[in-house]
Amino acid sequence: MQSESQPSAGDVQDLARQVGELRLRLAAVERKLAIHGFEEESGEEDVLEGLSLPRIGDTAATTTSIGISLLGLALAYLLRALAENGTYSARGGVALGLCYALAWLIWAARTPASETFSVCLRSLTSVLILAPLLWEATVRFQAISAWQTAGLLMFFSAFGLGISWRKNLNAVALISSVAGLLLAGALILRTHELIPYSTALLGLAAAVEISACLEHYLGERWIVAAVADLALVLTTFAAAQPSGSLPSYPVLPMGQVLALQIGLTVIYLASTYVRTLGRGFNIAVFEIAQCVAAAIIGSWGAITIAHGHAASVLTVGGFWSLCGIACYVVSFFFLERHAGKDRNFLTYSTFGLALVLIGSGFLLSGAFLVAFWSVLAVFFVTAGGSSGRMTLKVHSGVYALLSLFSSGLAANTASLFFSSEAHPDALAPHYSAWIAAAGCLAAYFLFLRAPLPPSLSKLGSRLYAAAALLLSASALWSLAGAASMAVAPLCRMLSTGVGARDFCPTLLTVTLIGTALLAACSAIYSHSRELRWFAWLFTAIASGKLLFQDFRQANTFAMVLSLIIYGSALICLPRILRREHNAAAGSGD
Numbered sequence: 001m002q003s004e005s006q007p008s009a010g011d012v013q014d015l016a017r018q019v020g021e022l023r024l025r026l027a028a029v030e031r032k033l034a035i036h037g038f039e040e041e042s043g044e045e046d047v048l049e050g051l052s053l054p055r056i057g058d059t060a061a062t063t064t065s066i067g068i069s070l071l072g073l074a075l076a077y078l079l080r081a082l083a084e085n086g087t088y089s090a091r092g093g094v095a096l097g098l099c100y101a102l103a104w105l106i107w108a109a110r111t112p113a114s115e116t117f118s119v120c121l122r123s124l125t126s127v128l129i130l131a132p133l134l135w136e137a138t139v140r141f142q143a144i145s146a147w148q149t150a151g152l153l154m155f156f157s158a159f160g161l162g163i164s165w166r167k168n169l170n171a172v173a174l175i176s177s178v179a180g181l182l183l184a185g186a187l188i189l190r191t192h193e194l195i196p197y198s199t200a201l202l203g204l205a206a207a208v209e210i211s212a213c214l215e216h217y218l219g220e221r222w223i224v225a226a227v228a229d230l231a232l233v234l235t236t237f238a239a240a241q242p243s244g245s246l247p248s249y250p251v252l253p254m255g256q257v258l259a260l261q262i263g264l265t266v267i268y269l270a271s272t273y274v275r276t277l278g279r280g281f282n283i284a285v286f287e288i289a290q291c292v293a294a295a296i297i298g299s300w301g302a303i304t305i306a307h308g309h310a311a312s313v314l315t316v317g318g319f320w321s322l323c324g325i326a327c328y329v330v331s332f333f334f335l336e337r338h339a340g341k342d343r344n345f346l347t348y349s350t351f352g353l354a355l356v357l358i359g360s361g362f363l364l365s366g367a368f369l370v371a372f373w374s375v376l377a378v379f380f381v382t383a384g385g386s387s388g389r390m391t392l393k394v395h396s397g398v399y400a401l402l403s404l405f406s407s408g409l410a411a412n413t414a415s416l417f418f419s420s421e422a423h424p425d426a427l428a429p430h431y432s433a434w435i436a437a438a439g440c441l442a443a444y445f446l447f448l449r450a451p452l453p454p455s456l457s458k459l460g461s462r463l464y465a466a467a468a469l470l471l472s473a474s475a476l477w478s479l480a481g482a483a484s485m486a487v488a489p490l491c492r493m494l495s496t497g498v499g500a501r502d503f504c505p506t507l508l509t510v511t512l513i514g515t516a517l518l519a520a521c522s523a524i525y526s527h528s529r530e531l532r533w534f535a536w537l538f539t540a541i542a543s544g545k546l547l548f549q550d551f552r553q554a555n556t557f558a559m560v561l562s563l564i565i566y567g568s569a570l571i572c573l574p575r576i577l578r579r580e581h582n583a584a585a586g587s588g589d
Contacts, residue, residue: 065118069125072104076129080136090143094133098152101130102159108172109163116171123160123175130156131183139190146193150200153180158207165216173217180204181227192249194235195256201228202263209271213279225268225290229297232264236301254305265298269323276344277334283347291351295320299358317362324355332389342459346391353395357402367432373403374439381443381471385450390463393447397470400440404474407436413481416508417545433485437478444475448526465530472530476515476538483511505550506562512542513569520576532577539573542566 076097083093108122134152137143144152160176181204184197205228211217239252272287299316306312331348360372377400384392404410408430447467456464487507516538523531543566550562 062117065121069121072125073128076100076133080133090137090141094137094144094152097129097133098156101126101133101156104129105156105160105172105176106163109167109169113167113169119169120171120175123172127175127179131179134183135187138187146187146191146196149187150184150196153184153197154200154203154207156180157204161207161211161217165211168216170217170219173211174220177204177208177217177220178223181224185227185231188231188234194231194238194249194252195260198228198231198235198260201231202260202267204228205264206267209267213271213274215279222286222290225286225293228264229290229293232260232297232301235260236297236304240304240307257305258302261298261301265294268294273330276348277330283344288347295355295358313362317359319359320355321359321363324352324357324359327352327355332392349391349395353398367407367435370403370407370432371435371439373399373406374435374443377403377439377443378446381446381450381467384467385446388453390456390460390467393467394463394470396443396447397467397474400443400474401470403436403439404478407432409433409436409481410477413477413484416484417480417512417541418548433481437482440471440474440478441482444471447471448522448528468528468530472528472534476519476534479518480511480515480538483514484508487511503558503561505545506558506565509542509545509550509562509565512538512545513565516542516573517569517576520573523577524579535573535577539569542569 079093079096079100082088083090088096104122104126108119108126111119111122113119134144134149138146138149157177157180161173164170164172164176181201184200184204188194188197201224205224208217208221208224212221235252235257238246238249239254239257243251268287268290272283272291275281275287276283299320302312302316327348331345331352356376360369364372377396380392380396380399384390384396409432412433452464453460487510490507516535519531519538520535522528523535546562546566550559
C-alpha cells in the first residue's frame with residue numbers, strides 16, 4: 001500500500017507540466033528582451049504566439065522613426081533659415097525644398113509595406129516639408145507664380161502616385177494626393193487664383209482616375225472628385241458675376257472656364273467607360289453619382305457663364321443628346337451580351353433615357369418637343385416588341401407620359417374634370433395635345449399587339465408590368481382628353497343657349513364613363529390586368545366629378561342624366577369584367 005507522503009504518478013506529471021510551461025515563459029521573456037543563448041525546443045512557437053507581452057523592440061523602432069522625422073523637419077527649417085538669410089535665392093530654396101520633400105517620399109515608398117507606421121510617417125514628413133514651403137513662397141514671398149505652384153502640386157501628387165505603384169502603397173498615394181488637394185483648395189481661398197489651382201485639381205483627378213482604371217488607389221477617388229467639383233462650382237460662380245462685382249478675384253476668361261467644365265465631364269465619363277466597358281467592372285455608386293454631378297456642373301456652368309445664350313444652350317443640348325444615344329448603343333449592343341452585368345446595363349440605359357430627355361429639352365420646345373417624345377415612344381415600344389427587351393418598353397412609357405404632360409393635355413383634362421364649373425373655352429384643342437394623344441394611343445396599341453416573350457426573368461416581369469402601367473395610364477388619360485376635345489364644339493354650342501350650358505358637365509361625365517367601359521371591353525381581348533384596374537379607377541374619377549362638378553349645376557335634369565349614365569356604368573362594368581375574368585381563366589391567363 002502506497003504511503004500518503006509519497007507523491008503519486010499524477011502529481012509528478014502535473015509538476016513536470018508546470019516546469020515545462022515555466023520554461024517556455026522564460027524563453028519568451030528572453031526572446032522579447034533580445035537575450036540569446038536559450039534554444040527553444042520544437043513546439044514552442046505555438047505557445048509563444050498565445051502570450052501577450054509588451055513588444056519593446058517595436059516601441060523602440062516607433063520612437064526612432066518619430067525622432068528621425070523630427071530631425072528631417074529640423075533640417076527643412078534650417079534650409080528655410082538659410083534662404084531667409086540670402087544664402088541662396090527664393091527660387092533656389094523652393095527647388096531645394098522640393099527635392100528634399102521628394103527624397104522623403106521616395107524613402108517612404110522604399111520602406112517595406114509591412115512597416116505601415118514608418119511609411120505613413122515618412123510620407124507625412126514629406127508633406128510637412130513641402131506644404132509650408134509652397135505656401136510661403138506663393139503667398140508671403142511671391143517668389144513663384146500661381147501657375148508654377150499649381151504645377152508643383154500636381155507634380156508632387158502624381159509623383160506620389162507613381163512611386164507607390166510597384167508595392168501598391170495606398171498610404172503614400174493617399175497622403176500625397178490629399179495633401180495636393182488640401183493645399184490647392186487652401187490657396188484658392190487665400191489667393192483667389194481659380195484657374196491655375198482648378199487646373200491642378202483636374203490634373204490630379206485625371207491621375208487618380210487613371211490609377212482607378214488600373215485598379216489602384218480606389219479609396220481617395222471620392223475625396224478628389226468632391227474637391228474638384230467644389231472648385232469648379234466656385235470658378236463658374238465667379239465667372240458668371242458681372243465685371244467688377246468681385247474685385248478681389250481676377251478676370252476669368254470664358255474659354256478657360258469652359259475648358260475646365262468640359263475637362264471635368266470628360267475625365268469622369270471616360271473613366272467610367274474604361275472601367276465598365278474596357279475592364280469589365282461593375283459600375284460603382286461613386287461613378288454614378290460623380291457622372292451625374294459632372295453633368296450638372298458642366299451644363300449649368302456652360303449656360304450660366306454664357307448668360308443663357310442660344311448657342312450655349314444648343315451646344316449643351318446637342319452634347320447630352322449624343323451622350324444619351326451613346327449610352328443607349330452601349331447598353332443594348334454591348335452590355336446585354338455579358339452575363340452578370342445587369343447593373344451596368346440598367347445604369348447605362350437609364351443614363352441614356354435621362355440624357356436624351358435633357359438634351360431634347362435644351363434643343364426643342366412646344367409642339368416639336370411633344371412630337372419628338374411621341375415618336376420616341378412609338379419607336380421604343382416597336383423596338384422592344386421586336387427584340388423582346390422590356391427596358392425599351394419601359395422607356396417608351398416614360399416618353400409617352402412626358403409627352404402627355406408637356407403638351408398640357410394631362411393638366412387641362414384634369415382641370416376640366418375636377419373644376420367646380422366646366423369652362424367650354426378651355427376645351428379648345430391645341431395641335432400639340434392632339435400629337436401627344438395620338439402618340440400615347442399608338443404606343444399602347446403597339447404594346448398590346450406585341451407578343452409576350454415565352455419566358456421572362458423576375459426582373460423582366462417587373463419591367464413588363466411597369467411598361468404596361470405607364471403606357472396604359474398615358475393612353476387612357478389621352479383618350480379621355482381627346483374625347484373632351486372632340487365634344488368641345490358641341491359644348492360651346494350648348495353654352496349659347498339659356499339653360500343648355502349646364503349639360504356640358506354631363507358630356508364630360510360621358511367621356512369618363514366611356515373611357516372606363518372601353519378599358520373594360522379591351523381587357524376582354526387583351527387579358528391586360530392594368531386595363532381592369534383603370535376601368536375601376538376611371539369610374540372612381542367619375543364619382544369624384546359628380547360630387548365636385550355635376551351636383552353643383554343648377555339644371556336638375558342635367559344632374560339626373562349624369563346619375564343615370566353613372567348608375568348604368570356601375571351595373572354594366574362588373575358584368576363586363578366578370579366576362580373578361582372568365583375568358584382569361586379559360587385561356588390560362
